[in-house]
Amino acid sequence: MTALAIFLCIAAQLFLVSGQILFKHAMNEAEPKPLAAKVRLLLVGVASQAVWFFLWLGLLQKWELSRIFPFEGLNPLLLVMCAWLILKETLTVESWVGIALITAGLTLVAQ
DSSP states (O other): HHHHHHHHHHHHHHHHHHHHHHHHHHHHHSOOOOOHHHHHHHHHHHHHHHHHHHHHHHHHHOOOHHEEEEEEEEHHHHHHHHHHHHHHHOHHHHHHHHHHHHHHHHHHHHH
């Protein structure tokens, strides 16, 4: 894989995660928002997920699935980290252990 392909795989996962974070932020009942603000966040989330979808389709067209699919493992790792950093969600010890195991697994698969 080229450096560009690796970059695009990581970018695709970031678009997927950002869409999920935007959806959660829009629908969070703990932070009431006007309907227009919710709709705006949801639309940006949908756009982010659309970018992920078409970027991923392009990657599937050019590269073997066995080479790019391990990058899907970044999704839970990035999602948990963004939920912790952006949404201020609390992570348990088990969550941190899971993040460490996912990171170790990705490192093994990438080699």
